[in-house]
Amino acid sequence: MTAVAAGPRTWKRRHLLDVDQLTRPELEAILDEAAELRKQRANAELDEAARRLRGHTVGLAFYEPSTRTRVSFELAARELGATVVHLSVAGSSVVKGESLIDSMLTLERAGVHTVVLRHAAAGAPYLVARATGLRVLNAGDGAHAHPTQALLDALTLREALGGSLEGRTIAIVGDVAHSRVARSNLHALTRLGARVVLGGPPSWVVGFHAWPGVRVAAGLQDALHDAEAVMTLRVQLERIGGDGVGSLREYTRRWGLDEERMSWARPGAPILHPGPTNEGIELTAELAAGERSLIGRQVSNGVAVRMAVLPHLAAEVDR
Amino acid sequence: MTSRFGALTDAPASFLLAGVRAVDPAAGSDTVRDLAVVDGRIVNGAGVPEGIPRLDGHGLVVAPGFCDLHAHLREPGMEGAETIASGSRAAAHGGFTTVCAMPNTDPPLDEAARVAWIVSLARDASARVRVVAAVTHGRVGEALTDVGELTANGAVAFSDDGAAIPTARLARSALLGIGPLGVPLIEHAEDPTLASGTLMRSGPVATRLGLAGWPPSAELVIVERDIALAEETGGRLHLTHLSTAAALDAVRRAKDRGVRVTCDVTPHHLAMSDAWVAGDRAFSWEAQSDVASDPFGQPVDAQVAFDGACRVNPPLPAREDALAVLRGLADGSIDAIATDHAPHPPERTLVEFAEAAPGMIGLETALSIGLAAVDAGCLSLAALLTALSTGPAALIGEERGLGPGTSADMVVFDPSGRWRVDRDTLASRSANTPLLGRGLPGVVRLTVADGRVMFDEGLGLLV
Amino acid sequence: MSARQIMRADELRRALVRIAHEIVERNGGTDGLVMVGVHSRGVPLAQRLAALIHEHEGVEVPVGSLDITYYRDDLTKIAHAPIVKRTEAMPELTDKTVVLVDDVLFTGRTVRAALDAITDHGRPTAVRLAVIVDRGHRELPIRPDHVGKNLPTSLDENVQVRLSETDGVDEVLIARSSAR
Numbered sequence: 001m002t003a004v005a006a007g008p009r010t011w012k013r014r015h016l017l018d019v020d021q022l023t024r025p026e027l028e029a030i031l032d033e034a035a036e037l038r039k040q041r042a043n044a045e046l047d048e049a050a051r052r053l054r055g056h057t058v059g060l061a062f063y064e065p066s067t068r069t070r071v072s073f074e075l076a077a078r079e080l081g082a083t084v085v086h087l088s089v090a091g092s093s094v095v096k097g098e099s100l101i102d103s104m105l106t107l108e109r110a111g112v113h114t115v116v117l118r119h120a121a122a123g124a125p126y127l128v129a130r131a132t133g134l135r136v137l138n139a140g141d142g143a144h145a146h147p148t149q150a151l152l153d154a155l156t157l158r159e160a161l162g163g164s165l166e167g168r169t170i171a172i173v174g175d176v177a178h179s180r181v182a183r184s185n186l187h188a189l190t191r192l193g194a195r196v197v198l199g200g201p202p203s204w205v206v207g208f209h210a211w212p213g214v215r216v217a218a219g220l221q222d223a224l225h226d227a228e229a230v231m232t233l234r235v236q237l238e239r240i241g242g243d244g245v246g247s248l249r250e251y252t253r254r255w256g257l258d259e260e261r262m263s264w265a266r267p268g269a270p271i272l273h274p275g276p277t278n279e280g281i282e283l284t285a286e287l288a289a290g291e292r293s294l295i296g297r298q299v300s301n302g303v304a305v306r307m308a309v310l311p312h313l314a315a316e317v318d319r
Numbered sequence: 320m321t322s323r324f325g326a327l328t329d330a331p332a333s334f335l336l337a338g339v340r341a342v343d344p345a346a347g348s349d350t351v352r353d354l355a356v357v358d359g360r361i362v363n364g365a366g367v368p369e370g371i372p373r374l375d376g377h378g379l380v381v382a383p384g385f386c387d388l389h390a391h392l393r394e395p396g397m398e399g400a401e402t403i404a405s406g407s408r409a410a411a412h413g414g415f416t417t418v419c420a421m422p423n424t425d426p427p428l429d430e431a432a433r434v435a436w437i438v439s440l441a442r443d444a445s446a447r448v449r450v451v452a453a454v455t456h457g458r459v460g461e462a463l464t465d466v467g468e469l470t471a472n473g474a475v476a477f478s479d480d481g482a483a484i485p486t487a488r489l490a491r492s493a494l495l496g497i498g499p500l501g502v503p504l505i506e507h508a509e510d511p512t513l514a515s516g517t518l519m520r521s522g523p524v525a526t527r528l529g530l531a532g533w534p535p536s537a538e539l540v541i542v543e544r545d546i547a548l549a550e551e552t553g554g555r556l557h558l559t560h561l562s563t564a565a566a567l568d569a570v571r572r573a574k575d576r577g578v579r580v581t582c583d584v585t586p587h588h589l590a591m592s593d594a595w596v597a598g599d600r601a602f603s604w605e606a607q608s609d610v611a612s613d614p615f616g617q618p619v620d621a622q623v624a625f626d627g628a629c630r631v632n633p634p635l636p637a638r639e640d641a642l643a644v645l646r647g648l649a650d651g652s653i654d655a656i657a658t659d660h661a662p663h664p665p666e667r668t669l670v671e672f673a674e675a676a677p678g679m680i681g682l683e684t685a686l687s688i689g690l691a692a693v694d695a696g697c698l699s700l701a702a703l704l705t706a707l708s709t710g711p712a713a714l715i716g717e718e719r720g721l722g723p724g725t726s727a728d729m730v731v732f733d734p735s736g737r738w739r740v741d742r743d744t745l746a747s748r749s750a751n752t753p754l755l756g757r758g759l760p761g762v763v764r765l766t767v768a769d770g771r772v773m774f775d776e777g778l779g780l781l782v
Numbered sequence: 783m784s785a786r787q788i789m790r791a792d793e794l795r796r797a798l799v800r801i802a803h804e805i806v807e808r809n810g811g812t813d814g815l816v817m818v819g820v821h822s823r824g825v826p827l828a829q830r831l832a833a834l835i836h837e838h839e840g841v842e843v844p845v846g847s848l849d850i851t852y853y854r855d856d857l858t859k860i861a862h863a864p865i866v867k868r869t870e871a872m873p874e875l876t877d878k879t880v881v882l883v884d885d886v887l888f889t890g891r892t893v894r895a896a897l898d899a900i901t902d903h904g905r906p907t908a909v910r911l912a913v914i915v916d917r918g919h920r921e922l923p924i925r926p927d928h929v930g931k932n933l934p935t936s937l938d939e940n941v942q943v944r945l946s947e948t949d950g951v952d953e954v955l956i957a958r959s960s961a962r
Contacts (some may be wrong), residue, residue, distance in 0.1 A: 020618040121671035122529045123625025143529030183529055207526035236681060238614040395800055396931060426929045432804035
């Protein structure tokens with residue numbers, strides 16, 4: 001079975017910094033490839049031919065805590081046969097004030113080919129891409145971008161909505177302004193032809209009305225009206241109290257999702273959440289664990305999407 | 320190779336510049352003529368002795384020497400980024416004969432003895448270095464400095480630049496204290512409670528990049544506050560690096576009422592916009608790039624996006640604000656161009672955008688940026704040269720002009736020549752500018768201050 | 783423990799040249815100037831400043847030294863390791879402008895003790911304070927007149943001014959004193 005190796009190779013990039021780099025055919029190709037990998041992985045069909053990153057070293061540099069994204073990348077890299085090394089921020093010279101570029105150059109000199117970078121500063125992966133010879137995969141930079149999350153969300157939505165997002169309406173609810181997940185999803189979903197409706201407290205959706213293909217809703221009911229799928233975002237607790245959102249209670253009362261409110265959306269509309277969830281705040285525990293929830297599917301799709309993406313960065317260099 | 324730079328301690332120069340276009344904002348004149356300097360003084364054609372060097376001025380422009388009200392020369396404390404000596408050479412290379420050194424050094428210029436030290440260091444510099452002293456001790460915004468003693472030791476203005484004076488009460492007290500000395504309070508108009516934590520101008524580009532947005536109200540509330548205080552106290556207020564149309568309108572209204580308020584704008588706030596953070600490199604008056612005209616749909620250019628060199632305070636403006644301040648310069652509402660020359664070493668700019676030290680170098684590119692605007696038809700050459708020379712000079716009590724009998728203080732440049740901004744072509748110790756690698760119009764050929772040659776590009780006056 | 787260099791030898795020299803200039807400027811010349819160094823590193827610093835003033839002004843400025851361990855009011859806190867040194871012959875201080883020189887200004891307690899010691903020795907017209915590093919965290923209302931560098935520090939950091947006379951090298955280091 002060599003379907004993966006023979007899969008579409010239209011996408012060639014040295015780095016994956018954000019979804020904005022990708023055209024619609026490139027996006028579709030990655031999602032097709034990820035779907036195939038997911039199937040093979042579920043059926044235990046991944047063989048030697050799938051180990052396309054043998055001899056390749058992937059460095060995981062997570063400057064912000066993350067379990068799900070880090071584990072997902074590590075699994076993906078190992079499935080592909082890559083050697084994986086961790087830049088442990090707490091235990092390395094990073095704490096002594098070594099600059100990001102110096103740390104990344106150290107990884108490069110140590111033989112790392114591709115770095116998967118999570119960083120609190122928007123644009124940090126762009127700096128590393130410019131200033132080092134590493135291939136850079138952005139695993140989340142500040143409030144800016146989280147491209148593989150958007151790809152796995154798109155894959156999950158495509159599966160749930162029957163194959164294409166063209167003309168479909170997706171609602172995104174929550175703190176859009178401070179969300180890299182939302183921004184990358186806006187790029188991915190609008191490129192794939194979906195219409196996106198944003199819902200959230202005014203200060204958390206401010207400015208997004210100008211994004212083509214995006215509508216900012218007046219309230220939750222307006223946001224969910226017509227939605228064929230609903231993505232709700234994690235509330236960062238430190239945002240509460242400033243920024244025009246007075247309290248968690250106030251947020252949940254106006255924007256929290258429960259089964260009753262989901263009736264405002266199209267019948268059976270699924271729910272996505274990038275995790276980790278604050279149950280009882282963004283959505284009820286019942287909703288997160290219920291039939292509508294695609295949260296578990298998002299996690300398993302994450303590995304497949306990252307398996308689809310990583311070899312393209314490596315392949316670009318090997319040529 | 321002989322040095323291209325002279326010093327204020329050199330002997331006065333003598334030369335004749337034939338067929339040069341002389342633009343003298345002081346006299347309101349723009350004529351092609353011969354201009355002679357003998358022993359450092361401008362003389363009439365009749366009094367020119369035989370044997371002095373005769374230079375071909377055809378195609379060149381001569382104007383009064385430029386005056387920069389706002390530069391960070393980093394000495395003492397950050398000499399790796401700039402020194403009085405290197406900063407004065409950068410000034411001379413940019414056509415500036417006066418450069419005002421801001422007090423946010425380490426330690427700050429808040430003591431008379433320290434101001435005197437700068438004055439003594441600058442004795443053999445390549446430009447007149449004037450000192451803007453701190454208005455509060457340690458620049459911490461608590462207690463006023465000894466403004467009288469500082470002025471007596473050479474301070475030509477006061478500022479806590481880098482931050483506004485934090486409270487209205489202290490700003491009022493500063494205007495009252497400085498007022499009788501006849502020097503201006505230079506205010507960095509930015510409300511810290513609104514600006515804190517922000518990284519770029521609010522707007523579509525900030526929304527797209529996920530960088531916390533700086534609201535224009537951060538500038539306006541301090542501008543309005545200080546205008547009210549200047550009006551009430553009669554003190555002299557100079558608002559530096561204005562970046563918004565709203566603040567400029569407030570200044571226009573205040574000037575109409577007769578308030579003693581003046582203002583400047585930097586070349587980068589005229590020419591660059593917030594889209595530069597996303598990798599745009601078109602000047603504000605040029606056709607917009609893809610990412611500027613469609614900030615949400617177009618990919619950012621990974622090679623230049625999030626460049627730490629584009630982080631400045633106040634942040635690069637929205638394009639419409641850049642064009643508004645450009646119009647303000649053209650119609651004379653803005654009194655001066657000031658560079659806010661802010662050199663930083665690479666380790667402070669080749670970092671995450673949020674970690675980058677704000678500010679870019681500007682002494683050597685100010686004229687070129689202005690000439691690009693002139694070439695684009697957005698500004699007259701006379702308005703540009705006024706804003707660079709007589710306009711700012713008047714604010715610190717310096718005279719400028721090309722009339723006979725005056726001490727020669729001038730810049731000669733080739734408006735149609737081009738140069739490339741490069742580490743090697745810059746005299747500054749630092750190269751933090753998003754213009755690095757770019758070709759720009761306008762080559763300075765000669766800078767003369769106090770009758771001495773400060774900079775000479777191939778004219779052979781320095782041996 | 784990691785130490786970071788915050789001033790190199792040339793930066794230290796540059797700061798001293800400036801401070802020497804500021805001292806003369808502030809005094810309106812060299813008349814009546816006396817330099818008093820605080821043990822241990824303030825002493826070579828005072829001598830260097832005097833030498834720089836001599837270089838520039840051609841005038842010998844008297845230099846004294848003070849051992850403040852006798853005078854610290856928190857003696858008990860350091861009693862487990864007291865280093866008692868002889869206070870060298872002190873020049874005449876009465877009616878002079880005394881420039882007290884120390885390496886690092888921290889809580890201000892050392893300076894206050896030094897001021898007490900100076901008044902025991904004579905009645906100067908003015909006492910000015912010159913330090914290489916002002917690291918903040920003052921507990922007493924003391925402000926340096928001449929400072930090499932302002933260095934905001936946290937309490938668990940340690941600032942070391944190292945001098946060729948005492949340490950074989952000219953530099954200023956900052957280090958975290960507790961392991962993390």
